[in-house]
Every structure is written in structure tokens, then in C-alpha cells.
Amino acid sequence: MSLPPPPLPLSGVALFLDFDGTLAPIAADPDAVFLPEGGAEILRALSAKLGGALALISGRDVRDLSARVPADVWRAGGHGLEICAPGEKPEAQAVAAPQTLADAVNAIADSVEGARVEPKGEVLALHYRAAPEAGPALQAAMEKLIAGVDGYILQPGKMVLEAKPVHANKGITLTRLLDRPPFAGLTPVMAGDDATDEDAMEEAIALGGYGVKVGPGDSHAAYGLKNPAAVWRWLEAAAQ
Template identity: 45%
Template sequence: MTSLGVPEIEAGWALFLDLDGTLLDIAPRPDAVVVPAGLTGALAGAAARLGGALAVVSGRARATVDALLAPLTLPGGFGHGAELRDAAGRLGEPGAVPAPPPHWARALEAFAATRPGLLLECKPHGLALHYRAAPDHAAAARAAMAALAAEAARDFELLPAHMAFEIRPRVATKARAVAALMAAPPFRGRRPVFVGDDVTDEDGMAEARRRGGFGLHVGRDFAGDPAEVRAWLARAADARMTEAPLAQS
């Protein structure tokens, strides 16, 4: 048990980790995040202790996560679970999740161009409009995003994020990623633990609980500090665990 009351990572877990706000400190812009020295080594070491049962489940696109965590290519769910990759590197069916209509991005680009400080982030299966540098435009940003999402309300929904609003496919949830990965080795048969900090992580935590595991919230369990999460992973990477990683069938 850590000084914060969080259990240390156990060999029988399947660990699912959010990225921004969990492993990485939030930055003023999505492209300004800094990957701290030692993070990729801690992730690789913790994954080895867990027999490979460590995944990143992030709202970011798969290509972006891979670029940030290079040279690692971890299994996970990307775009909130829209893109899936298993431990063998196999990708989920690419056409299973809808992409936003192209005119949505064009409309939001025009909208943001008239309101300095707004930043549009285009993803393969979603759109995020960031207002961290323009908080006075938050209400207008939400209204613009809501109007677009309403055009295809059966397939898409609007979500709040860190100083942003995001449109994502309804089927793309972090629970989807947990369920898919838990169905195959090396995750199958382990106790799922989901670590996150945002509203979109609640789906992943709920799925972990449904499967006999639990969720850890950065704000509640790690004093709101991603550095505490990174230290927790580093201890797992460095520890001489008395229990060997569980064999998977």
C-alpha cells in the first residue's frame, strides 16, 4: 500500500491506463505535452511484471499515442476505444466505428478561426474543440459542437473534457477497449484495474468493476498528480515481486 492508500501493483492484474492527466501532465495545448524521462521505461518494466497485460486507453489517436510513447507500441484502446490494438499488435476492424462527417471539421475550423484561442483537434473518429486558451468562448464552443452532434445524434454524442468539448461515436467507449482486451491473452483471467482522471474514464472503471476489478481516480487516489502515477509504475517496474507473472492460456 502506498502512502496515499493505493495498493501497489500486483502480478495478477490487467492494468489499463489513461494518458493525458494520468500518465502525462495536462498541457496548454494537446501538442505541447511533455513525456517525462523514465516514463517509457517504467511502462515497459511494469508491463513485463504483468506478463504484458498493460494497456493504454486514451482519447488520443493510436498514431499520436505511439509517437508520444515511442519506442513502445502498447496494446490499448485509442480515440476513446474507437481504435483497438491487442497484445499481438492486431488492430480491430477499422470500419466498426463511424467517423464524423467531413463537413463538421470544416464548420468547426471556420468557427474557431473567428475566436482566437480556440483549437480544433481532428481525430480519426472524433473532434475536440479546446478552449483552455480562450475560456470566454466555452459556452459558444459547446453550442457549436452540440449543434453538429445533434445532426447525427443516434451515432455521435458530445462530451466534456479537460477545458474542451468532444464529439465521439456512441459506440467508442473505454469500456469497449477493456472488454475487448480482457477477452484475450495476456489480459484474460486477470483482475482488471483502470486508472484515469476524466469523465470518459468512468466507463473503463465501471467495466473493470463489472469484471471483478476496480478503478483508481487520479484526483481521488493519487492526489491529483500524474507524477504519483508515474512513481507507482516505476516501483512496479523496479520491485522484486515474489509472485511471478501469471501464465496465460
């Protein structure tokens, strides 16, 4: 069992947070996931105490993410394909994945009852939480498909398989944000629950910061929290 993270310092630190599985429990229907009551206020207060150096980095499309979190914090959607500064509205339309790829991923999903595709701009997420026994077959089919698509990789996650551009990477996003104000020169802290978050945690550690793993599983992080409720207790303590 990982140690709980230390109290979050309010100076010299840049805080990066995943959304699904970290700030909100994962649900079978991604559209049903929202921040808990009071969560937006905690994020705003903590962002202010950190001098604005708080960013949410999510696999969700930035338009979707922005509808679920405060607009006055940094938001990076699509694993960082699009970034919005506080108060900035996302572009009205996302850049879509190639139609031939979308058609092929939908065909794979249609072959399994309970599987569904969530378009997230250039990212395509194939969810199989309602058909977990089909996971290995779906992954094999997706691996075969993505092997023939230039510029795309397959990212397995918790009951999801994501076809995403090679540059859609939370680690790359964390380092990009650290190159600009108000994050520049600060020590990064990254909290997340899934495989995509490990890239960002690894970068945070390499840059002298640390990671916080939410939930069970192997991780680069030295610290861990049991679930999103524990994450909120940690954040609220710093925001007060």
C-alpha cells in the same frame, strides 16, 4: 480526499492507463505532451512483470499515441476505435470524421479566439483552454450541432469538447481487451483523470477491479492520486 491505491499486484491484474493528465500533465498544446524521462522504461518493465497485460487507452489518435509511448505495449487510440498490440504498427491513415461535421466544428472554433480543433481520426476535439470563458457557449453550439449528426455524441472533458462516434468509449474498449489474451481472466485496474476515463473505471469496478482517479473531481474510483508524478511513483514501485 480519496485513499491512495494499494501497491499494484504483479499477478492476476490487468492494468489500463490513460495518457494525457494521467501519465503526462495536460498542456495547452497537445503536441508538446510526452512521457517523462524514464517513463518508457517503467512501462516496459511493468508490462513485462504483468505478463503483457498493460494497455494505454487514450482519446488521442493511435498514430499520435504510438509516437509518444513504447511500441511494445498495447495501445488503444480514439477512445478505443483502433487498437494496436505490442509491436504492431497502426494503419498509415486514420479514418476521418465526416467532412461536413469537421467543417461545422471548425466553424464553431473559428468563432472564438483561442479555440482550436484537433482532428483525431473519427474524433474531433475542440480545445478552449486558451479561452475558458467561452466554454458554455461553445458547449451549447456543439450540443446543437451533434444533436443533428447520426452516430455521434458529444463528450465534454477538461477544457475540451469531443465529437466522437457512439462506440468510441473507453469502457467498451476495456471490456473488449479483457476478452483477449493476455488480459482474459484478469482483474482490471483503470487509472485516469477525465470524464472519458470514468466509463472504463465503472466497467473495471463492475468486473471486480478498481479505479484510480488522478487529480481532483468526482469519480467512481475508490482511490486517488494527486497528479501524474504520483502516478509514476505508484507505477515505478510496482516495476522495481
